[in-house]
Amino acid sequence: MNKYCVEYSSSEILRFKEVHKSYIKADGALSKLLQLKKRFKVFNNISEADLVNIIDDVQIKKFSKKQKIIEQNSVSSDMFFILMGECEIFVDNKVVGYLKGGQVFGEVAAVFKKPRNATVVSSKPNTTTLSFKLNHKSVDKYPYAFVELYKNIANELTEKLESLNRQ
Amino acid sequence: MINAIYLVIIITLTILNYKGGLAFMEAVELKELVADFLKGYFVEVDEINSFNIEFLQNNDFMDTKIDYLKLIRFLNTAIENLKNLDPEILDDFLRKLHKDTSKLHEYYIAFDKNNKISEIIYRRDFLESIKPYRELKAEVEKTETLKNSYFSTIKATENQLSSMKPKTEAQIKEYKVLKRRNVDAISNYADSKETLQTLNRELIKFEEDSFEEFNRQFFDEKSYYLESLSKIINIKLFYLDKILWIEAQKSQSIQNFFERAQIKGDYSMKTFIEYYLRNINVSQSRSSDWHGYLQKCLELWSEDE
Numbered sequence: 001m002n003k004y005c006v007e008y009s010s011s012e013i014l015r016f017k018e019v020h021k022s023y024i025k026a027d028g029a030l031s032k033l034l035q036l037k038k039r040f041k042v043f044n045n046i047s048e049a050d051l052v053n054i055i056d057d058v059q060i061k062k063f064s065k066k067q068k069i070i071e072q073n074s075v076s077s078d079m080f081f082i083l084m085g086e087c088e089i090f091v092d093n094k095v096v097g098y099l100k101g102g103q104v105f106g107e108v109a110a111v112f113k114k115p116r117n118a119t120v121v122s123s124k125p126n127t128t129t130l131s132f133k134l135n136h137k138s139v140d141k142y143p144y145a146f147v148e149l150y151k152n153i154a155n156e157l158t159e160k161l162e163s164l165n166r167q
Numbered sequence: 168m169i170n171a172i173y174l175v176i177i178i179t180l181t182i183l184n185y186k187g188g189l190a191f192m193e194a195v196e197l198k199e200l201v202a203d204f205l206k207g208y209f210v211e212v213d214e215i216n217s218f219n220i221e222f223l224q225n226n227d228f229m230d231t232k233i234d235y236l237k238l239i240r241f242l243n244t245a246i247e248n249l250k251n252l253d254p255e256i257l258d259d260f261l262r263k264l265h266k267d268t269s270k271l272h273e274y275y276i277a278f279d280k281n282n283k284i285s286e287i288i289y290r291r292d293f294l295e296s297i298k299p300y301r302e303l304k305a306e307v308e309k310t311e312t313l314k315n316s317y318f319s320t321i322k323a324t325e326n327q328l329s330s331m332k333p334k335t336e337a338q339i340k341e342y343k344v345l346k347r348r349n350v351d352a353i354s355n356y357a358d359s360k361e362t363l364q365t366l367n368r369e370l371i372k373f374e375e376d377s378f379e380e381f382n383r384q385f386f387d388e389k390s391y392y393l394e395s396l397s398k399i400i401n402i403k404l405f406y407l408d409k410i411l412w413i414e415a416q417k418s419q420s421i422q423n424f425f426e427r428a429q430i431k432g433d434y435s436m437k438t439f440i441e442y443y444l445r446n447i448n449v450s451q452s453r454s455s456d457w458h459g460y461l462q463k464c465l466e467l468w469s470e471d472e
Contacts, residue, residue, distance in 0.1 A: 004274050005218040006267040012260050013226055019409040020229065049229040141232065 020049055029058040033081075033130055040081060042104050042152045050145035058132040063122035069129060070106055072119040078131040079110040080120075085127025090119040097164055098123070107153045110134050197377055201384045204293050212278055212392045219271070219399040228402050235404035236397055238436070238464050239272060242408060245439050249411065253420040261410060268403045275396045285385045289378055297377075303370055310363045317356035324349035408436050437468045 008016070030052070037043050043051060060083070063069060069080065069087065082101050089097040089105070096118065099105055109116050110133065139146050206213075235242065246265065249256045257265065282288070294300050324345055333342040415421045416434040425434070432438035440461050447458045 003270050004215040006263065006270075008222070008263075012263070015260050015410060016226060016228065016406050018413055019406055020227075047227040049227045053229075141230075 020052070029060045029130060030055075032060060033058050033132065036081075036083070036130070039102060040104065042079075042107070042149065042156055044152050045148045046145050046152075050142050053138050054135050054142050054145050054149065055132045056135040058130065060128065060130050063127045063129070065122060065125045065127075067122050067127075069120045069122060069127075070109075070116050070118075072117065073115045075109075075115050076106075077110050077113055077133050079104065079106045079134070081130045083128040083130050085122055085124040087120050087127060088123045090121065091117070097160075104156055106131070107156060111150065111153055194380075197380050198384075200297060201293070201377070201381050204296055205384055205388050208288070208292065209388055209392065212396070215271075215274065216392055216395050216399070219403075220395065223399065223402055228406070230398075230402060231405040233401075233405065233467055235401045235408070236272075237467060238408075239404065241440065241443075241461065241464050242404060242436065245436060246411065248439075249415055249421060252424050253415075253418045256411070256414055256418055256421070258414070261407070261414065264403065264407050264410070268400060268407055271396065271400045271403065275393070275400060278396065279393055282385075282389050285382050286378070288385070289381050293381055294374070294377075300370075300373060303366060303373075307363065307366045307370060310359055310366060314356060314359040314363060317352045317359060320352035321349060321356060324352060412436065437465065440465050440468075 033055075034048055034051070037048065037051065046054070057078075059078075061069075063085070070076065070078075072091065082099055082103050082105075084101055086101070087099040087105070088095050089099065099120070105120055106116070108114060134149075246257070327345055328342070328349060331338070331342050331345070333339040412434045421434075424430075428442060430438060430442045432441065444458065444461050444465070447461070
């Protein structure tokens, strides 16, 4: 029986993980995202391997103070993490909320492919975001990862709503 | 006479006993019996499956859409060819992984082959594992023996009676005793024949009902394990393929070969298949089969892109 239940040492498991690296396309943004994965609740219960396959076009962007990151009613599908700095949320030119490091925005448009509900503007210099798009084509291949992602996004939105209500 | 009454009682009890045995076995009970048996029957494959699934899940292994089970023949050829180019290409880890995948693949083939005909397993292992069934079968044999012994008594007493011409009172008395034995034997023979028919009917009914349930559960379980094992092997083969080419890329002799053979493309199985396809003499029939196979391999890759 043992010959069919082969144990691999931790150093051998690292050899397996080399394959994952070869799948992480050369950009540093994705590596950064993987490094920070645990900090973002939106990726809870999604493995690294699945994450690499369900997201696309990962970018790190720096914004000066008062620079628009997304604009209300515009059409784009990126989701953003604030790595550093803070942002203000405007709806019809009125401030409706604030976002700080570690928070996520843009998820509604990313999931539902709808025009942006609000404008997000950096409120501090060197505000840095990490953005990515969802690879909707891979839903059939990674259904469980998408289910987890949608569940996490729903939780994130609920928290935001509660926070806005408190404000 | 007392013997005859005793036998009638035994036969009656036999019928009553088994009407309370298999005939009244509930469908739920039968389901559980089959499930319990299959749990034991598939214990090895279940352990192998659980161990490997846990290993793949715990280490975040990636799934692949490519059907490596169809590519295994070429994968092994590629490994042999790369080994010829660089004897050091397979280090301990890759040898271990290669052996692991080969053993699992052998197990997968044997598991499928050994479980093709469920009736053999059903008759040889399942039925014999059920106590009420074993007891019923024993009772059938016992009743058959009894019936045969009554038949012998009938024949023996008939022969004796036909040769007797009782005249004296003692002879008449003896004749009557023998006649009585003959009548009892005939009556018991009829009873045991009837009992045997009842028992056999019950035996057949149980076999039919339980075979249907057995088949349903057996093939459900078998399909689950085959699918799961193929997935495990496929993922491990995918990693074997990828790690092999990571190593090939580092090998100077393989790099030289790629340069000499003017192989364009990355260091991958796909590039290697394309190279093979370019160098096959399709006019030879054996090569033609190999060419067709490689074409299919290439299509499998293209589907994933």
